Structure formats: C-alpha cells, structure tokens
Amino acid sequence: MTKDDAPQADEDRREFAEEADTLWEITIAPAIWALHFLLCYGLMSLACAKDLFPAGTVRLVLIAASVAALAAIVGLGLRSLRQWGALKTGEITHPRGTPENRHRFLGHAAFLLSVIAFLGVIFVSMPLLVIGGCQ
Amino acid sequence: MKRNQCDPPSSVRAQGLALFVLLPVLAGCDGVQSALAPAGEDASVLATLFWVMLIGAVVLFTLMNGLFFYLTRIRVHAQSETVARWLMIGGGIVLPVVVVGTLLVWGLSILPDHRQGGDGLRIHVTGEQWWWRVEYWPEGADEPVIAANEIRFPAGERTELVLESAHVIHSFWIPALGGKMDMFPGRETFLSLRPTRPGTFRGQCAEFCGASHTWMAFDAHVMEPDAFDDWLAAQTEDAAAPASAAAERGAELFGREGCGACHAIRGTDHVGTVGPDLTHIGSRTTLAAGRLGVSQSDFQDWIAHPDALKPGVEMPPFDHLSDDEISDLARYLRGLE
Numbered sequence: 001m002t003k004d005d006a007p008q009a010d011e012d013r014r015e016f017a018e019e020a021d022t023l024w025e026i027t028i029a030p031a032i033w034a035l036h037f038l039l040c041y042g043l044m045s046l047a048c049a050k051d052l053f054p055a056g057t058v059r060l061v062l063i064a065a066s067v068a069a070l071a072a073i074v075g076l077g078l079r080s081l082r083q084w085g086a087l088k089t090g091e092i093t094h095p096r097g098t099p100e101n102r103h104r105f106l107g108h109a110a111f112l113l114s115v116i117a118f119l120g121v122i123f124v125s126m127p128l129l130v131i132g133g134c135q
Numbered sequence: 136m137k138r139n140q141c142d143p144p145s146s147v148r149a150q151g152l153a154l155f156v157l158l159p160v161l162a163g164c165d166g167v168q169s170a171l172a173p174a175g176e177d178a179s180v181l182a183t184l185f186w187v188m189l190i191g192a193v194v195l196f197t198l199m200n201g202l203f204f205y206l207t208r209i210r211v212h213a214q215s216e217t218v219a220r221w222l223m224i225g226g227g228i229v230l231p232v233v234v235v236g237t238l239l240v241w242g243l244s245i246l247p248d249h250r251q252g253g254d255g256l257r258i259h260v261t262g263e264q265w266w267w268r269v270e271y272w273p274e275g276a277d278e279p280v281i282a283a284n285e286i287r288f289p290a291g292e293r294t295e296l297v298l299e300s301a302h303v304i305h306s307f308w309i310p311a312l313g314g315k316m317d318m319f320p321g322r323e324t325f326l327s328l329r330p331t332r333p334g335t336f337r338g339q340c341a342e343f344c345g346a347s348h349t350w351m352a353f354d355a356h357v358m359e360p361d362a363f364d365d366w367l368a369a370q371t372e373d374a375a376a377p378a379s380a381a382a383e384r385g386a387e388l389f390g391r392e393g394c395g396a397c398h399a400i401r402g403t404d405h406v407g408t409v410g411p412d413l414t415h416i417g418s419r420t421t422l423a424a425g426r427l428g429v430s431q432s433d434f435q436d437w438i439a440h441p442d443a444l445k446p447g448v449e450m451p452p453f454d455h456l457s458d459d460e461i462s463d464l465a466r467y468l469r470g471l472e
Contacts, residue, residue: 135247
C-alpha cells in the first residue's frame with residue numbers, strides 16, 4: 001500500500017460533513033411525537049388530578065396540538081420522501097457508500113420515522129376523541 | 136334450550152369452528168368465579184372483548200403458520216421482490232396498525248363505563264387483613280348499614296362501589312360481575328357494577344396482600360330488587376337476642392372473653408371495630424371472609440383455631456375454652472341472623 005492510497009482523515013471528514021449536519025433532522029418527527037405525548041399526559045393530569053385547568057378546554061387545546069403535530073409530521077414526511085427519492089428513481093435501497101446514497105438513505109430513515117411518529121401521535125390522541133373528559 | 140353461560144355472544148358465534156377446538160377446555164369456564172360466565176353488564180363487555188381477541192388471535196396464529204408452511208413447504212422458490220414488499224407492508228405495517236387501532240378505540244370506548252354513576256346505592260368497601268369491611272349507603276342515607284365479608288347487589292341496578300384499604304394494597308374483583316379495581320391505603324378508588332343475573336358469585340382479593348391473601352374472599356349475592364330491599368331493611372335492625380339457653384351462655388361468654396373489644400354487635404355493649412361487625416353474622420353464607428362455611432363445626436373450628444385456618448390473622452385462638460363453651464359461643468353467633 002502506498003502512501004497515496006491510504007484514506008485521508010480530512011477527506012473523510014469533508015465527505016461526511018454534509019450529512020453530519022443534517023443527521024439530527026431524522027429525529028425531529030419522533031421528537032414531535034415525544035413532546036406531544038408529554039403535553040397530552042402532563043396537561044390532562046394537571047387538569048384532572050390537580051384541577052388546575054378546565055378539562056374541556058384542555059381537551060380542545062390538545063386536539064388542536066395534535067392536528068398541528070400531525071401537520072408538522074406530514075410536512076417532514078413529504079420532505080424526507082423527496083430526499084429519499086424512491087418515487088422518482090424507483091430505488092428503494094442504497095447499498096453503495098457514495099455521498100448520494102447516504103443522502104438518500106437518511107431520507108429513507110427519516111420517512112419511516114415520520115410514519116411511525118404519525119401513527120404514535122394518532123394513538124396518543126385517541127383518548128381525547130373517544131373518552132373526552134376526566135372519566 | 137337453556138343457553139350455556141360459557142357461550143360467546145351471538146355476534147361472534149359464527150366463529151364456531153375455532154370454538155370447537157376449545158370445547159374440551161370450556162367445561163372449566165363455568166362457575167361462581169368465572170369471568171367467562173358473566174352475570175352482569177360489565178362482565179359481559181369484558182367477556183365479549185376476551186372472545187373477540189381470542190378468536191382473532193387464533194385466526195392470526197393460523198394464518199401466520201399457514202403462510203409459513205406455504206412458503207417453506209409448498210412454494211419453496213424465491214418470491215418476487217414486489218410480493219415480498221407488499222407482504223411486509225401489508226402484514227407488517229397496515230394490518231397491525233388497523234388491528235391495534237381498532238382494539239384501542241374499542242378499549243377506550245368501554246373504559247369510562249366502569250366509572251359511570253349508579254342508580255342510587257353506594258357501597259363502601261375497605262380492604263382489611265384479610266377481610267372486607269362493608270358499608271351500604273342507600274340513596275339519601277345519613278348513616279351507613281354496616282356489614283362485612285359479603286356484598287349484596289340488587290339485580291338490574293347500577294351500584295357504585297367506593298374502595299379503599301386500611302394497610303396494604305388489595306384488589307377488589309368479582310369476576311362474574313366485572314373487572315377488578317385496586318384498593319389503596321389513603322386513597323379512594325371507584326368502580327360501578329350492574330349485575331343482571333340473580334345468584335351467588337365469588338369475589339377474591341386479586342393483589343397479593345400477605346400471608347392469608349388466598350383466604351381473602353367473599354360471597355357476592357345478586358338479589359331481586361325487592362328481596363334486596365327486605366334484606367337491607369333487616370340488616371339495619373339490632374342483633375337478635377339469644378334464643379336458647381346455649382345461645383345465652385354463648386352471649387355471656389362473648390362478653391366475658393372480651394370479644395366485644397374487637398367485634399361490634401349492634402344492640403349490645405359490644406362496639407369494637409378492629410374485626411368484622413357480627414350483628415348479622417348468622418345470615419351470612421361464609422365465615423372468615425370466604426374461608427369456611429357456616430355450619431356449627433365451622434364456627435367452632437374458627438373460634439378455637441383461627442390462625443390454623445388463616446395464617447397471620449389478628450384474632451387470637453380461644454382453645455383455652457372447653458368444647459362446650461366453644462359450642463355455646465358458636466350457637467350464639469349463628470343465631471345472629
């Protein structure tokens with residue numbers, strides 16, 4: 001192996017830098033799901049157990065928050081779907097380690113996480129619609 | 136033809152084939168303490184949920200294994216990528232989401248039912264170690280009717296149960312009438328039940344609570360509303376006076392041995408509240424919270440050796456009394472109807 005063939009640290013760093021900056025973006029949809037969960041359980045328990053707020057108002061606020069969370073997740077999902085590019089290129093997996101492949105893989109992962117976050121928010125919101133108050 | 140109590144509701148009876156496989160085990164689901172032989176509205180809801188989930192699970196299990204068999208034994212060659220993908224998306228994402236989502240909506244829709252308000256009667260039950268302190272509060276009552284170790288319900292009416300515990304966590308459960316609810320020291324929990332079929336069922340503490348947890352049970356009697364009203368009116372009366380010479384000797388012994396320090400018998404000087412109220416113990420169908428029957432020998436055994444029957448019980452043994460004395464005491468208590 002000659003010196004020229006050895007991988008160069010700087011080159012690697014440059015190559016990965018672009019994706020490293022956007023890597024955290026795949027966590028946004030699950031983070032919205034987590035925040036929505038906290039908001040629902042926190043506010044509802046303060047309303048029902050501590051009587052701090054009227055339950056009916058909290059319910060409406062949380063339904064609105066759920067719609068907002070779902071809209072945000074749909075937005076993120078569509079963005080990552082475009083980044084993934086499967087609909088346009090027909091390529092679902094990205095087995096080569098090129099920057100383009102990494103970029104599309106992150107889109108793929110973010111899209112699947114958006115789908116699960118969307119379902120999570122719906123399941124967490126279900127009691128708001130079905131149960132209503134502090135029963 | 137009389138409908139078997141174990142039959143699933145007619146809405147799911149169409150799945151008879153799956154049931155046929157289960158027939159050998161169904162014989163065990165009848166009885167006084169079975170959630171599969173519901174005697175009330177709340178238990179019926181749970182039994183339906185159980186049958187639907189069981190049949191659904193059997194269908195899914197069969198489908199999965201059938202698919203497995205098909206792909207590994209019948210059509211062994213490689214599948215096209217499209218088939219594999221749709222199988223994964225359909226069977227791995229869409230189907231579970233629909234099934235779990237449907238069960239979630241159904242579960243949530245029946246969740247508030249066990250907390251709905253009653254038709255007037257409220258029963259306050261406190262879990263003790265290891266028995267049940269029971270207070271009946273009819274609508275508009277200023278003071279409760281005190282009882283213990285059995286609970287009676289008017290059929291067809293929704294009764295509210297307010298539950299708490301004296302020392303440790305217990306759980307209140309009458310499987311034939313509804314779901315269970317935990318009882319906590321220092322915190323009230325709430326449950327409402329609407330029994331529909333008159334009869335005697337068995338309740339059982341469903342949270343481990345100490346040495347005699349197993350022996351912490353009770354009879355739940357569902358009565359026709361008129362019979363219930365008569366029974367409750369009788370329970371408000373003071374205790375009956377001893378009706379025989381033996382019972383009179385027993386009443387005297389009851390006082391002399393200090394039983395009244397722990398047990399109350401209304402209409403006498405005995406006002407203890409440590410143990411169960413004995414004012415109408417002769418009208419109950421079990422002794423020592425479902426531990427024994429109510430025969431003369433059951434009473435005698437219990438008075439002489441409570442600890443042998445219920446490990447850890449607070450009541451001391453009275454085996455220092457002669458057999459005759461214990462027999463007299465038993466006669467007195469059995470006469471308290």
